[in-house]
Amino acid sequence: MALMEPFCRRSKIDKFKRWLGYHFAYSNCNNKIWIFCDQIYGCTIIQDTEQQVTCTINAHGDSIIITAIYAKCKIYLREPLWDDLRHMANNINIPWLRGGDFNCVLDASEKKGGNTHKMSKSMPPINCIIDCSLIDPGYIGSTFTWCNGRGSTQRMWERLDRAFINYEWSQKFINTTITHLIRTSSDHSPLFITIENTQQNHKKYFKFLNLWVNETGFLDVVKHAWNIDIEGSSLWRFHLKLKHTYKQLSWWSKN
Known part of the structure; x- marks a missing residue:
């Protein structure tokens, strides 16, 4: 710090x-x-x-x-x-x-x-x-x-x-x-x-489940996650929005 x-x-x-x-x-x-x-x-x-x-x-x-x-x-x-x-x-x-x-x-x-x-x-x-x-x-x-x-x-x-x-x-x-x-x-x-650290022995990859689209609240999770305020280049914003969205979807699916 x-x-x-x-x-x-x-x-x-x-x-x-x-x-x-x-x-x-x-x-x-x-x-x-x-x-x-x-x-x-x-x-x-x-x-x-x-x-x-x-x-x-x-x-x-x-x-x-x-x-x-x-x-x-x-x-x-x-x-x-x-x-x-x-x-x-x-x-x-x-x-x-x-x-x-x-x-x-x-x-x-x-x-x-x-x-x-x-x-x-x-x-x-x-x-x-x-x-x-x-x-x-x-x-x-x-x-x-x-x-x-x-x-x-x-x-x-x-x-x-x-x-x-x-x-x-x-x-x-x-x-x-x-x-x-x-x-x-x-x-x-x-x-x-x-x-x-990218040098990890065990990396979990995100998998999108088609059944999610029929679940109540799916679109709300995606919209809320994608609309996060991020600054930087277009490619960097796209990268972070994807990252944030799949993390929110994973949490939503688990809970």
């Missing part, structure tokens, strides 16, 4: 580690990023800067890399972050996920309210994404992950929080799902990321 801008002294991190039931806790150099890890995983910090913490996670003999990001608010201050990501991308050939608060939007559709977005502000992170060959796996939930919380005439929403994966990650964890959870005490939505 990565926590951005904890608004708490570094000395408190061990207390929160115990409260949350984690074995490992780490605070980065300016205390803006906290990392927590379970005991069953080996977590090793390999890079620590003001805007990102990168660590290796070892589980069951496999290694992955996670980078937790908390980018600066000003455009020019984010340049060192993009350079760090480019440098690491040239030296990493194992599954790698980078996620957190990027403090910028990549497209005008990721902003609602306020001044009109200038695409020139999006070019530095877009160039970094291209240079690093990053993949956006899409998301489930609201488009916007941040709100300024002001009155209706001054309210603004933006998608500031996101996660990217590299090619190696996409091949090993073909089912990577990112969910934008509901904002509660923060002005940001938490990102809940789930992954599934």
Whole structure:
């Protein structure tokens, strides 16, 4: 688990580690990023800067890399972050996920309210994404992950929080799902990321039963499952809608 801008002294991190039931806790150099890890995983910090913490996670003999990001608010201050990501991308050939608060939007559709977005502000992170060959796996939930919380005439929403994966990650964890959870005490939505290892010995395949179409409630299940709010490319949305639909049908049939 990565926590951005904890608004708490570094000395408190061990207390929160115990409260949350984690074995490992780490605070980065300016205390803006906290990392927590379970005991069953080996977590090793390999890079620590003001805007990102990168660590290796070892589980069951496999290694992955996670980078937790908390980018600066000003455009020019984010340049060192993009350079760090480019440098690491040239030296990493194992599954790698980078996620957190990027403090910028990549497209005008990721902003609602306020001044009109200038695409020139999006070019530095877009160039970094291209240079690093990053993949956006899409998301489930609201488009916007941040709100300024002001009155209706001054309210603004933006998608500031996101996660990217590299090619190696996409091949090993073909089912990577990112969910934008509901904002509660923060002005940001938490990102809940789930992954599934494709290298499984026993995989259950979905089978559609023709008799379902004659059962009461079948169409309601399909419509409800298919209408889930998903963003991303057309092919990615189609993939996740199919996945969600067959899971809901399986649950409905079983119950």
